[in-house]
Amino acid sequence: MVRFSPLTLKIMLNLFLVYVSWGSTYIGFKYTLEVLGPFLACGARMVLAGALLCAAIACAGRWQRPDRADCLHALWLGLFMVLMASGFLAKGQESVTSGVAAVVTGSTPISMLVAAWLFGGEQRPSAMQWLGLAGGLCGLILLGKSHGVSVGPDQSSAGGILWVFGATLGWVAGSLLTRRFPLSTRLGPLQSCGLLLCAGGLECLLTGFVGGEAAMTRWENLRPEVLLAFLWMSLGGSIIAYSCYFWLLAHASIATAVSYEYVVPVIGIFLGWWLGNEQVSGRMILACCLTVGSVFFVLWHKHNK
Structure with a gap:
């Protein structure tokens, strides 16, 4: 009988929460972008999530007054991990399909491992990890093909692909900077996460207003499904996912933390x-099996070590 240590169980639980929370953002964006522009939708959800998280900490009596260094850290990290990683992705999904976005963001684990090896002081990825990364990328490509996805001009705009790729670069940079230059602070991890969400959300809102998204808001499309999607993205896609990811x-290793990109x-x-009445083909099921199976190879080396 396999016995897992308490740390391993915590890692598995946090991975599961990240998988489900960020996995639901695709359909969440599908609904919210019917009403709000990408940066306004991202900013509103992040500010709401950050405010709720900070309020909960204050009610629990664990609030610590942030100093200037804490605020500056949240502002510059919010540029990478909120404005770029989430805002750019939402902007890109205006002109590319979700399958194309999945294929592009699927390069994040490869970029993360290589960057961590070259700049983050991590060990060189093992052959088994490279096999898992390659398998996961193949699964994402097959997943995109099952949608009839083409990266040509007929189905995707070059600008949209660049926005999505910029989101992956922001996430890689923010993740590595968090590990390479950790902030010495009195604040707890949840409060730091709440400040990050608020700071990044305000940056997204500012970007949206400067970009004229407020004038393009379509309130006539607001309905219960859109409101429910927005609330879940604020709770699951922001509070739960970001808190678990930073933990x-x-x-855990970089390979473990970024394995969510495959799932x-x-x-x-x-x-x-299930919720959007989209068609699922046999090729899509095969792609899903290949993608999920690749996570085993990415995590196998770390688990045995």
């Missing part, structure tokens, strides 16, 4: 079929 960065598109496809 993983502090207690999230699969969950997005399932929710699209």
